[in-house]
Amino acid sequence: MSEEEEQDELFDSRQILVDPKQKPVRIDKFLADKLAGVSRSRVQNGIKAGSIRVDGRSVRPNHKLMPGQLITVVTPRYRAEGEPSLIPEDIPLDIRYEDDDVMVVYKPPGMVVHPGVGHRTGTLVNALAGYLQKEDLPVLPGNDNDRVGLVHRIDKDTSGLLVIAKTDFAMTHLARQFFDHSIDRTYQAICWGEPEEPTGTINAHLGRDVKNRQNYRVYEEPEEHHKHAITHYRTLEPLYYVSLVELKLETGRTHQIRVHFKWMGHPLFNDSRYGGDRIVKGTIYSKYKTFAERCFELCPRQALHAKSLAFTHPKTGKRMAFDSELPEDMTACLDRWRAYVGPRRQNDQLS
Template identity: 70%
Template sequence: MEEEDENEELFDVQEILVDPKQSPVRIDKFVTDKLPRVSRNRVQNGIRSGSIRVDGQRVKPNHRLSPGELITVVIPRHEDAVDGLLPENIPLDIRYEDDAILIVHKPPGMVVHPGVGNPSGTLVNALAHYLNHEDIPVLPGNDPDRVGLVHRIDKDTSGLLVIAKTDEAMTHLARQFFDHSIERTYQAVVWGAPDPGEGTVDRNIGRHPRIRQNYTVFDEEEEGKRAVTHYRTLDDLYYVSLLELKLETGRTHQIRVHMKSLGNPVFQDQKYGGDRIVKGTVYSKFKTFVERCFELCPRQALHAKSIGFVHPTTGEFVQFDSDLPEDMQAMLDRWRGYVGHRRLNNLLEE
């Protein structure tokens, strides 16, 4: 099972309309009665963090509801639930930790969440062992095997993930992801050079009508969901380019699908056409060179480089950054050497 690169899509919004005949009642008690499987303490944390709002506004747990008010509750989905999560002593690349959060660097090839075909060996199995499964926070409506997870990235995408260690941190971060206020920066090597070199892709994304495991762009507004990706070329190597990408939304496979729609698929992306020569010469030496680059980076060249958000405890904006992993860096260095050599030969021939 391949992990999906999605963020706010892990959450749904449940709306509760206060009955016209409802007598005055505290919102924490009212919501607890409506969500019997959720403790009052967790409901209160959700209200404080802004995951539970009234008419779109933040309120306090002692807010007394009035008839006709609309309560919105951001809750996670139950997909990929696994019975009997097995904590496993798998090494974690921890970049930061405090009492509320954990910043983990996920290597390429590691699945984030257990599912059919991947019951073990995942990041969540490792987190269950490291954090002590019994003490892991769970959002209202969540399955107990989510293990502090508020977002995820593809199996073959490397990079940073933020993990919640407390209920308060969980609900606080969930709201930020839902509101698109989390700042996420990716780097990718793509085929060719986008034109213009800097811009925004604003095209709806949804499941491919024929290849159901893939996603595609739609020109019609009523199809798919709106997806916005901002990109900037960092290094134009003619045959490939290194891009910086910032997500405004977090749709499934968003970067990979948007880049394909521009004609610049992510290098070595087997699902979206990046695992073949898209740009270059017809010479056999070039084909051999590209094959060696594929061997250096045997997965899509996509890296979740940085993440920034308001810290759930301090209220201050924090940001965490990571270098390109070795496989992407080695492949990129080889491309730079190849292009530099060709440019030198062209100058000598002039």
Template identity: 65%
Template sequence: MEDEADSEDLFDVQEILVDPKQSPVRIDKFVTDKLPRISRNRVQNGIRSGSILVDGRPVKPNHKLSPGERITVLLPRHGDREEGLLAEDIPLDIRYEDEAILIVHKPPGMVVHPGVGNPSGTLVNALAHHLRAQDDIPVLPGNDDDRVGLVHRIDKDTSGLLVVAKTDAAMSFLAKQFFDHSIDRTYQALVWGAPDPADGTIDRYIGRHPRLRQIYTVFDEEEAGKHAITHYRTLEDLYYVSLLELKLETGRTHQIRVHMKSIGNPVFQDEKYGGDRIMKGTVYSKFKSFVEGCFALCPRQALHAKSIGFVHPTTREYVHFDSDLPEDMHAALERWRTYVGHRRHNNTLEQ
């Protein structure tokens, strides 16, 4: 899912085997009885969205179950309830909104979810206020917890687009697409150096670092991590740094950042993964001062969730949303363009 959160952690997946002596019963009633913490309405929405399957196939809510059938239930996880979640009137950069979904652009530095040390001022606090302020908008079940319609997330210091579900039906429909990795998401990143090859695919397992538990690393074996695939394309090669377009085939925590470090091209100014120091060029005087100036312009990892495309939960048509690079990344990129252009003209690129 998002570069910053493992997609599998955002969903509950359960399997139920229908007892050989089970009498015919509607699937929505059967699942509600088996999973009483999930409302019948939410179960029905899950069935309609294809998130609840019988023997691997979608069915209708009135499907009569037969003995021996296997039910797979995939539903977005509603996290632990946050007592007294504060709905705050915080400005939101909303790029699109209708009765079912909302597309919001998260600026760098904004935390997505409340948590220890961040009880307020988050995107969720702002969304809670925005959704509840509109009386004609149905309140998503679970709006009292820390999810508020979010079926994916990005890290505090990553900027970009997020889709928010405004109804439970939309939540189920979008969640299924995220779980199936059918959502089309494009990132852009400024990375150190020039990847070789310029366009390629990184296919390596990702898991927690065995010693440094706050970061992730790559592994060659499945037992040590989860399968992760990142496709990248070089948009601009500036010798010292490159602007890349990246697409995720899987959604592991910190996937882009870990994969780019693994090939020697960490994301520019990424403190956790080594991008906050000079990785290409000399470490002396003028160049060092120049790089520090670029760090000051973009004081966070230069990673942006640029676009997102998916099948709309109401119209069932494909929709696509795009955004420009934020000012801090654009400013750093322009400074590199000027510097490299001057050096190339004078044939004085540092080796």
């Protein structure tokens, strides 16, 4: 399965109802027997991290389960059986923060996050594996078999911040935060046109497009397998033909922002998958067409940037927040559009 086909958030969730005839048993033993390929120590980490709960409440590893209790389990999604072993590589990383438990890294546009079909090497995960190995730093158990601390991802051509877990406990703790939607993520994007409402919320289910299984689309009459997706947006700078917008995610579905904005009629600038790589707003004159094509050349990818990230530190409990600059290609594109619409702005202010 390629990166573009996987969920943004790399965790699994499930519910287990304790059998009415179950004799009292420690929850860590019960789950170690119940969950295939999950060790008792990993179960204990999950309980301590709060990602395993009983009837909605946190418990201790020695909690005795009773008949009829409901267990909810959120676990990081580790390497699938049969997936090729990871190749550590010496690739430079832009590390914005690091301690013994977590890292925050900046991913440039064009870099694939995780190895997949056609991308066995050169990915962010290959770089992380090489860095952790080289520096002899703590890594997840079975580094060769796991995802080197990934609990979320961004698309290849999206730039921005990612949080990486360096211990199994941190990975489990962060997975629970993503599941609970308590991790704050802010994106900035350039979209075509100006949204009619300068601020708003897009609440629309997503699913695979039956005409093109590589793409996703909004389903206004969702079925059970469609994913609920919520995007909050705010227009930061309207520029007539395009706008700079800020986006906050409540959910982390594949291509969520890109599909939501296409559905609104404002596809992201130069998003080739969802119709943003053609002129969506503007005149038919050749001079404008030439100008727009030069803007495409300045930002040769979907103009989307994961700008900020905030989460609770797994060990200290402290809330941590990180911000990043808008990348050069998006900044250059915006500057070109600002100059282009400058005279029109002046005329509007005078009228």
